[in-house]
Amino acid sequence: MRNINKIGALSLATLMAASSVSASDYGSFDGYTLRVKLIGGAQYEPLYTLIPEWEKATGATVDILSRKSHFELDREMKQDIAAGNTDYCVFSNHTNFAPQYDVMTEPLDGHISADVLADFSPLVVSHATVGGKLFSMPRHSDVSNMYYVKSLYEDADNQAKFKAEYGYDLTPPATWAQASDQAKFFTDAPDRYGTHFAGKDEGITGRFYEMLVAEGGVMLNDDMSPAFNSEAGVRALNWFVDLYEAKAVPAGTTNYVWDDLGLGFAAGAVAFNLDWGGWAAYFNSDDSKISGDVGIVLAPAGSSGKRTGWSGSHSFSMTKGCDNQAAAASLITFLTSHDAQMLEARAGILPTRTQVWDDVIAEFKAEKNDYMVEIFAIYSDSMANHAFTPPLIAEWGEISNALWPRLQAAILGDKTAQEALDEAAEDVLEVMQDAGHL
C-alpha cells in the first residue's frame, strides 16, 4: 500500500541483465489474451517491463485493463464486485486488503505448486493466507524502520545539550519514549521538526495499530469485538497526541500520507523518519538533501518491549471468473519469480523469496554499496523477527475508517484519547455486528 512514490526508475542496463525465460517454465497459451489489472506507479512499473518476455515464452498476450494506484484500484475492485464485473484473470492485491475481495478471489492453493511456495518466506506466506487458503502470491513486502540524519546525532554540541536536558546519551531511538524526547529536542520550527507521521487514512490507523501492539495491546478480542480502547490503546494514541501538542511534528502532519514523509525526510525537514525500504535508495540519491548522511536502526520498541512492525505484502491474485486459470497462474508465478524479484530488490524493495535476500545482499556487497547492505540487514532482521500483520478480515477497511478520524480528533485535541477510542470502538462494534461476526 505504501509504495506510491516517485523514485528514480531503474536503469536500462539493469533491465537487460534479467535473464531470458523459456517456455518450459511457464507453459504455452498460444493466442490467448490474459486480462489483468495492475497497480501502477513509477515503482511498480519496472516489473511490468518483463511481461513481454512472458508473452514471448507462452505465446499469450497480456491486456492491462487498469493501471492505477492501490487506493483507486481498491475502489475499482469493490465496484467490480458490486457489479459482478470480474471477468478478468489477474489483479494486483495487498495482503491486508485481500480478505475484502474474497468473493472474487480464486485461492491459489491448487494452482501454485508447493515447491514454488517453499522458496518464499514462511511468515509472508502466512500473511497471504486467509482461513487456510492462499489468497495471493506475495510480490514484495512492506515493513518500516527508523531512518535518521546522522550528522544531527553525531554533533557534539547536540549530544551534550541532550544529555543535560534528558539525562541519557543521544543515540538513535531504541524506544518510542526516547523517540518522543528526541523529536522534541530536534525541533526547530518551521525549518525542522523532530519527526512526522502519516496522519490520515490507512496511514494513521496503521501507525496506531503498530504502536498498540508495541504497547502490549490488541486490536480485536478473539470474539472479534473491539479491544483497542484499552489502556495500551490510550498509551499508544497519547504518544501521537503528546508530540503534536509539543509541536515536535509539523502542524499539517494529520494531512500527510506516506509520500509526504519520504519526501519531507529527503528534504531535510525532520530529524528522523519511520519509513519502509523502498525509500532507502532515494534518501541516498542526488535528489536528496541528506544524501550520505542517512543512518538506519530497527524500529523502536514500545513499553511492552515489542518493536513496531506493521507489515504486509503487495501480491498478485487470480479471479474466480478467470477463463484460463493455468495461464493466470503462470503469469503470477512469472511475476514473483527469482529474477523478477531481483529486479525490484535492486531498487531497495523488500523481496519475498528468501534466496533473493541473500543474492541481492551479495550483489550490494560486490558493488561495495555499504549503505544498501546495511539497509537490507536491518530490514531482513525486522521481517524475520518483528513483522506482524493486522487482522486479516474483510472488515479491516471499515475498522480503519471508523478509527482514523477519531485518532485525528484526539491528536488535534478535540477529544481525549480515551473518548476517541471509545467512540471508535462503538462504531467498530456495529460494523462487526452488521458483518455477522458477533
Add this chain to the structure above:
Amino acid sequence: MATVTLKDVVKRYGAVEVVHGINLDIAHNEFVVLVGPSGCGKSTTLRMIAGLEEISDGDILIGDQVVNQLPPRKRNISMVFQNYALYPHMTVSENLGFSLKIASRSKEEIEAAVQDAADILGLDELLERTPAELSGGQRQRVAMGRAIVRHPDVFLFDEPLSNLDAKLRTQMRVEIKKLHAKVKTTIVYVTHDQVEAMTLADRIVIMKDGHIVQIGTPLEVFERPVDTFVAGFIGSPPMNLIDGTIKNDTVVFSDGRSVPVPPDFSGKVVDGRRVVFGFRADVLMPKGHTLAESGVLHDLDLTIDLAEPLGSESILLSSFGGKDIQARMHNPRPVKGGEVLSCELHLEKCHLFDAETGQSLRG
C-alpha cells in the same frame, strides 16, 4: 378565384368552446372585417383561416378546397401581424423576399418581386435596413410588403394598426384601402376598432362570445343593427339605449316621459311589452341645428348638462328616460350647462329592441 368559406366552424381548447359553429361566405376580392370586443373569437377565427390554429369541428374552404388539414404554407395566404412579426435578423429586403426564397424561386425573380413590393409601398430607401432601424409606420409597411410579395389568394390582417398612433393609423388605413384596390385580393381583416371596420370593409362581421352576431355592409350594420350589442358597438358615439314599456303606441320611460313607437315598429309591439328604445345622437338635434328637413319628427325638451364642441358640431350630454344620453348639434352655438333646448327626434330612424333578448323588433 379565392373565396373563403367557413362552415359550422368550432374551436375548442380542451373542454372550453371558444368559437361556436360559425358560418361565413367571403367572396372573391371582398374586404371583410371581423370586429368585436376582445375575447369574442375574431382572432381565433382568423388564425383558423390561416391554419395557425386547428379547427375542432366544421370546414374551412379556400376557393373550392377544404383546407382543414392543410398547414399554413399550403393555403396560399399571407398575413400581417399585430406586432408586424418582422424577422429581426434579416434586412428589409430579406424579409420581403423570405417567402419566395423558401419557395426556392430564382434570385432574379425574388429581386423583381421585392422591388415591385417596395415600389408599391414606398420602401425603396429602406431595403438594406434591419427592422430595428425602422419606425413603427415603416415596419407596418414592410409587414404589408412581405404579405403582398407572394401574391396570395387571401390576405389576413390581425389588428395591424393597433400599435400605431392615431394619425399614422388614419394614414395607414387609407394605404390599406388603396392597396386593396391595387392588388385585388380577398382580405380578411380583424380589428376591435369599429371605425376601422366601417371605413375599410366591404362587409363587416360582428362577433361576440364566439358567435357571429351580424354580417352586413357598413351601412347595414350601422342603420339596422340586429340587437342592442351591435347597436352599442358600431358608431361613435354609441347608440343611446333606454329601457321603456309600450303603452298605447308609445314607449313610456321610467322618468314618466314618453315617445311614440317608431313607424317601422308600429303594430309589432303590444301594450305592456318591455323594450329598449334606441336612437343615435345624430337623430336627436336641437331645433334650428338639424340637417334633416323632413321625416317623422317628435319634439322634446332637453336639459343640457354639458356640451362638447367639436368645431363643426357639438355633442350634447343630457339625461332622458332615466339615462344619460347624447345628442348632436350641427352649426353649433355655445350652450351653457342647465340650459333647456327644444329638440326634435327623427322617429323613423329609431329602434326598438326586446328588453330581455336585446334582439331588434324590426322583424
Add this chain to the structure above:
Amino acid sequence: MPSRTKTVLIWIVTFFIMLIICMPGLWIILSAFRTNGEILTKPAIWIPQNLTLDNFRAIFGFGENVVGIPVASYFRNSLVISITSTALALLIGMTGGYAFARYSFPGKKPAFLWLMLSRTVPGIALSLPIFIIWSRLGIIDTKFGVILVFTAINVPFTVWLTEGFFRQVPNDLNEAAQIDGCTRWQAFWKIEFPLAKSGIASAGIFAFLTSWNEYALASQLTRSTDSKTLPVGLMDFTAQFTIDWAGMCAMAVIIIIPALILTFLVQKHLIAGLTFGGVKG
C-alpha cells in the same frame, strides 16, 4: 472626496481584487514552467531562476522523466466526450426548451420544476447506482456511457436557458414564417433558432464546461485510457506522484487552456445569454 482621488482609489481596489482572482491561477501556470526543486525549497524562491518546458515534455512523453500518463488520450477523450455530450444536451435541451416555451400542455409546470430539480441530485449520490446499472448494460468504461450521463446532467440547465430564450422570440415570427411558406421545422431553423443563438451559445458553454470539468461521476465511470477524461487523469497523476506539483501544474494548464479559449470566444454571448434567457424569459 475629489474625483481624482476617488478614481485612483477605485483603481487600487480593482487591482487588488483582480490580483486575488488571478493569483492562484497564475501561480499554477507559473509553477508549470518551474522545476519541482525550485517550487518545494524552503525558504521560498520567489523569482524563478530557470523556466523550463520539461514538465510538459514529461507529460507528453518526451524527454528524460517520462510520466506514465497518456495525456494525449485523456485529452482526446475529454474533447470527444465534452463535445458530443454538449451537442446532445443542446439538441435535447433545445427541443425540450422549445416545447416548454411554445406549447401549453397538462403537467407543464411540475414537469419543468422536476426537470430542474433532477440537476440538484449530487453526483456522488448517483455514481454507484449508475455504475452498477451501466455495467449491467455493458457501457461502463466507454465514452458512450459517460456521454450519456453528461448529457443528462446538462439537459436541465439547457432546457431552462433555451426555454427563456425561445420565449423571448415572439411566437408571431414562427407563425409568420409558416405563412411565408415554411414548415414548422423550417420556421424553427430559419427564424427562431438564429434568434435564440446567444442563449443556445451560453447554454452550450455551460454544458461544455460542466462536462470538461466534471470529476465525481467521471471518476467512477471511466477507468481505462479509452475513456478517462482529463480531470480523472489529473487524479491518477496525483495518486502516483503526490508531490510532483510542477507536473501537476503542467497538467492543470492543459486542462484550463481549451476552457479558456472557448470562454473567450463566446464571452459576449455568455452575459447576454444568461441575462435574457434566465431572467427575463
Add this chain to the structure above:
Amino acid sequence: MTRLRRTIRENAVPFALISPAVLIILMVVLLPLIFSFYTSFSNYRLIRPDSLWDWVGLRNYKRIMGDWDFWVAFGRTVLFLTVALNLELLFGLGLALLVNKITWGQRTMRTIMMFPMMFSPILVGFQFKYLFNDTIGLVNNGLQSLGLTHEAIPFLVDRWLAFFSIAFAEIWMSTSIFAILILAGLFALPKDPIEAARVDGCSNWQVFKHITLPFLMPFIYIAMAIRSLDVARAFDIVDVMTGGGPAGRTELLWTLISRTAYDDARMGRANAMSYVAILLSIFFTWFFFNKLMEARKHLGAF
C-alpha cells in the same frame, strides 16, 4: 384510460418534444435513484453482493438519526452553503458594481472576472491545497517572507482555518457567476428611474437601495438558482483539499457519503445519507427557484 389517450393525442407534439429530455433524465437520474432508494433499506455492502437482498427496514435511517457525526456534517453543510452563497453574492455584487464603474479596460476586467469559472472544481481543490500547504504553500511562504509570521500556519488543519480555506476555494471559484449575472443586470438597468430618484433627492445609497438593488434581485436569484443546482460540485474541492478531515473538521455531507459508500463499502447506509442530502439540495433549489419565478414576473414591470 381513454381520457389519458386523448390528452396524449391532443398534446402529441409537445410531449414528443420533451420526451428525449424526460427519457434521459429518467434513465440517468431517476432509475439510479430508485435503485439507491431500495438499497437504503438494505444492509448493502459493496464487497458482499448478496447483501443487496439483506433487507433491514429503516435501520439505516434510524442509525443516521442517532449519528452525531452525521448531523454535525449536516449542520456544517448548511453552514457552508449559507456562508458560501451569501459571501459569493456579496463579493459578486461588489465586484460587479466596481467593474461597472470602470470605463477604461472594462472588457479586460470582465474577462479576468470569468477566469475562475473555467476551472474544474478538482483543479480548484488542488490549487488551494497547494497554496494553503503548511510548508511549501504560497500563502505561508508569502507571510513568512514578508516577516508577518515565523510559524507555518496550518491552514488545512486548524478547525476554523480549514473551514475558511475550503470556503475560500468555493467562493473563489463561484463568485464570478454572481458577478457576471449582476453585471448583466447593471447593464440592463434603466436610467429613467434612477434619474427620477435623483431629482426626488435620493442620495447615492438611497438610489442603490431603492432602485438599483430591487432591479437586480431577479439577477441575484437566478445566480442563486444556478449555484444551488451546482453546489454539490463543492464536493470535488473539499474532497481534494481535506477529504473532510482532519478529524472531520471539514466534513460535509458529500465527503461523508463518499467515504461511507466507497471506502467503508457500506452502500445502504451511504444511500440513506444521500437521500437526506438530496432533500437538502432540493430545498435550496426549490427556494431560489420560487424566488426566481416571482422575480421574473416582477421584472416585467420594468
